[in-house]
Amino acid sequence: MIHFVLLISRQGKVRLTKWYSPYSQKERTKVIRELSGLILTRGPKLCNFVEWRGLRVVYKRYASLYFCMCIDEDDNELEILEIIHHYVEVLDRYFGSVCELDLIYNFHKAYFILDELLIAGELQEPSKRTVARLVAAQDSLVETAKEQTSSITNIIAQAAK
C-alpha cells in the first residue's frame, strides 16, 4: 500500500501531498523535511529507492519535480516506478506537456487526477484514457454548473435594471 504521495520541487518546495495513512500535521511537516533532505541530495545515477523508518520511498525525478511515494517493505518498488510514470503521463496528457507551473496554478486539478488514479493507497485504474475521460467528464460538469449560475446572475442583473 502507498502510505503517501509527495511532489517536491528541486528547491524543496512542496507541490502536492496526499496521505493515505494517518499522519498528524506535525508529523507531516517532519516527514516532508526529512525526506526532502534525503532525496534531493541523492546523485542522479543512484537507485530510485530510499529506506526510511522501516518503509521504502520510491522517487523519480521529472524535470524539476521529484515524485515520491512511500510504500511498505514488501511492496514492489519497480511497480511503483511505473505508477509514478503512469501519473505523470496522465498529467502530461491533461495539461499538454505538463510543467511545474501547471501543477502550481492548477494544483487542485493535479489532486483530482490523482484521486482518479489512487484510492486508499492502491491503484485504481490502469488505463490512462479512462482516467482522462473521467476527469474531463467531471470538469465539464463543473463548467455547466458555472454557466448556469452566471446565466442566472445575468438574468437577475438584467431584471434589476
Added chain:
Amino acid sequence: MNPFSSGTRLRDMIRAIRACKTAAEERAVVRKECAAIRAAINENDQDYRHRNLAKLMFIHMLGYPTHFGQMECLKLIASTGFPEKRIGYLGLMLLLDERQEVLMLVTNSLKQDLNHSNQYIVGLALCALGNISSAEMARDLAPDVERLLQFRDPNIRKKAALCSIRIIKKVPDLAENFMHPASSLLKEKHHGVLITGVQLCTDLCKVSSEALEYFRENCIEGLVKTLRDIANSPYSPEYDIAGITDPFLHIRLLKLLRILGQGDAGASDCMTDILAQVASRTESNKNAGNAILYECVETIMSIEDNGGLRVLAINILGRFLSNRDNNIRYVGLNMLMKAIMVDAKAVQRHRATILECVKDSDASIQKRALELVYLLVNESNVKPLTKELIEYLEVSNQEFKGDITAKICSLVEKFSPAKIWYIDQMLKVLSEAGNFVKDEVWHALIIVISNASDLHGYTVRALYRVSQASTEQESLVRVAVWCVGEYGDMLVNNVGMLDIEEPITVTESDAVDAMEVAIKCQRLGLTTKAMALIALFKLSSRFPSCSERIKDIIVQNKRSLVLELQQRSIEFSCILQKHHNIRSALVERMPILDEATFTGRKAGSLPTAVSASSIIPCNLPNGIAKPAAAPIGDLLDLSSDDAPPAPVSSGGDFLQDLLGVDLSPASAPSGTSQSPKTGTDVLLDLLSIGTLPPVQSSSSAIDILSSSHDNKAPVANLNGLASHSSLSANATSPASSAGMMDLLNGTGAITQKHEENGPAYPSLVAYESSTLRMTFNFSKQPGNPQTTFIQATFTNLSPNVYNGFLFQAAVPKFLQLHLDPASSNTLPASGNGSITQCLKVTNTQHGKKSLVMRIRIAYKTNDKDVLEEGQINNFPRDL
C-alpha cells in the same frame, strides 16, 4: 457576482505568493489572505466559499495552519452542486485526517452522497471515504459501499472495491460481508474493476483466514486463467506499457496467487505452469517487464516447493544482480534476502557479486548488500567474508562505518573459529573504527582476552603495537590500557611469544609512557583516563624500576579537576607511599572474568545492568555522583555481583572493591557476611566503595554511635560505612585501622579513633504502598551537621515495569532541598532492580526541628499514568 468582494482570485493569490522575495513577505501575504478568508467565513459568504477553500488548500500546502477552514469543507460537502462538493471533498481529504473529531460530522453527508443519483458525486464520496475513513465511519457506511460493489457503472464498482479495502483494514470483522461480492469482481472484464477486485481479495486474505480458504477453493483456476489470458493477449493500446499488456494487473494477480499458494501444495500446483510461462517469457529489457519478473520470482519463492521453478527464479535474480541498472540490482538484493531462507546454497553462488554491491557508491544498495552478506556468513566462510568487510571498512564513508562495524563485530563474535582469530579481527576493527563500536563490544573483547590465558602476552603486544599507531580510536586505547595494566610484564619480557609474531622491544618506561599519554591526552574521555590511572597503579608493582615515575604521574593527578581522577590519585598515592605491604596484593591480576555471566547479562536483562551501574555512583563517601565510574564498574563487576559475599580469592576481592564494584545489595545483613574477613573489609570500606549501610549488627556498634553523639565534636564522618567496619577493626587490628583512616582523610590527623565514627542513622522505609517502596539512607558530611545527604532507593513491588518514573519532593521553608537526577527513569518489575536518587537537605533549624517532607511519585505502567503521594514524618529526630 458581488463586485465588492474583497477576495482575490486563486490564481492572483498564488501569483502574489510566488512574487514574494522573502519568507517574511510571503507570511504577510498569507496572513492577509487568511484574514480575508476568516472574514468571509464569519459572514457565511456562499459565493466564494469554494474559492476560499481552494486558497486555503494552497496555503496549507505551504505549511501554514488552516484548521479554521475545516468546517467550510463540511459546508461545501453538504451543498447540492457538484463543483462545491468536488472542492469540498478535496479539502476534506487534504485538511483533515482520520483522527480529527470533525470528521464524524461528515458521515451523514457521505451516506447521502453514496446514494446520490449522480454517479460522479457517488464517486467523490467513495474516494473520500477510501482515503480518510476512520473505524467508526467504516462501520457505519460499510453496507452502502458493499451495495455499490454491484453498481451498474464499472468506475463506481472499482472505487467501491478500493473503499472496501480501507473498510476491512479498519474493521477486520466486516471482512466476511465483502467476501462474496469480491469474488464476483474477479470475473469482470473491465481492467479497473478487475485490478481493484484482485487487490480487495488480497487484502481480504490478509485479514481473514476464512476468506483465504474461500478464495483458495473457488477462485484459483479463474485467476490462473485471467493471468494466462492477459499474458498471452495481443497488443492492446489502452493498457500497453513497454509492449506488455497491463503490467499492473499482472503484478496484482501474481501477488494474490502468492498468498493463495503459500502453504497449500494443491493450489501451488495449479499455478506452476503459468508462473513458469511468465518467468521465462516476460521481456526484461524494460522496467515494466522487470517489475513483473520481480513479483513472479517472489511468488515462486513463496509457494510450495517446486525445484525446477526455483532454479528459474534464482537465475532471474542472478541476472538482476549483474544488471547495470541500480534499481534492478537493488530489488535483486532485496529478493535474495528472501531467497536465502529457501535456498541458501543457490544464494551463496552469488557471494562475489553481493560483496561487490557492499562497495557500491549507492547507500541504499550498500545497506541491502550488507544485510545480505550478514545473512550469508556461516562457519565455513566467515574468514574470507570478514576479511573482505574489514578491508572495505577502511575505505567506507563515515556514516556507513557504524553500521558495518556493528555487523562485523556481531559476525566475529558469532562465528569465531578460534580466540586468536577473534582477537586479531577485533583489533583490526577497533584500530579502523574504534570510535564507532558500542561499549558492549570492547567489554566483550576484554572478557575474551581475560579468558585466553595463553594469548595474554601475544594480545598485549599486538594491542600495544596497534594502539601506538592509531591513538585516536578511543575504544582501542581503552582495551590496550586495560591489557597493559594487567599484563604489562608480558609486554616487556615477551612472554608467551607465538611463532607468527614479530618480536618487538618495549621497555618498561615505554609502557609507562603510553599510559601517561593516555592520561594526558585531551581527546580521550574520562573513562579512558581513569582506566589508564588504574593501569599505572598496577604497573607500579609490575615495574619496580619505574615506580618513582609512576608515583610522580599519580601525584600530578592529585590536582586534577575531575573528581574521579583526583580522588583515585589521592588514594593510590597513599597506598604507594605508606602501604607497601598490601600493595602487591591490591594490584594483582584480575581473576578471569566469567564469560557465561557476561553473555547472560548481555542477552538477558538490561535492568540488572542499570541497577548495577546506578548503585556505584551514589555510595561515594562525599555523596557526589560520578557516573564515569559506571562503565568500568559495569565491566568489572561481572564476577562480583552474582555472588558478592563469597570470597573468590582475597586479592581478587580487593581489586574488585578497589575498582568500585562491590555490589552487595544495600540491605544485606552485613554483620554476618562480613565478620569472617574483617581485616580486608576495613580496607575496602575505606576505599569508599562497599555499599553496606550501617546496620546495627552488634551492640557495641550502638555504643560507639551513642558515645560519639555525646561528644558532639566536629567529627569526620566516614559516611557511616566506615563506622561499622572500623568498629570491627577496633577489635582486630586497631593500629592498622588508624592508618587506613588516613587514606581517606588524606592528611587529617587522628587522635581518637572513637571520634571517627560520626553519627550514623539507620535507613528508613520512607514510603511503602502495595506497588512501590522507597528507602532512605542518610549520611552527613563532617563539620556540617545541618546538611543531610539522603539516598533514596525505589523498588518496584508490582509485576509491571514502570516507565517515565519521576520522584518529586517538597519541604517546608526552614528546609532547603536539592534533588540530583535519578539514576534512571525506568523501574524494572518485581524488585528486579531499583532507581536511586540523591537528595541534599539543609536544615536551617538543625537541632530544633526535624525533617519533614511531602513526596509525589509519578510513573507510567501498562500505559496508565499513576500518581502516588505521601508525607514523611518519621525521619530520625536529629537530622
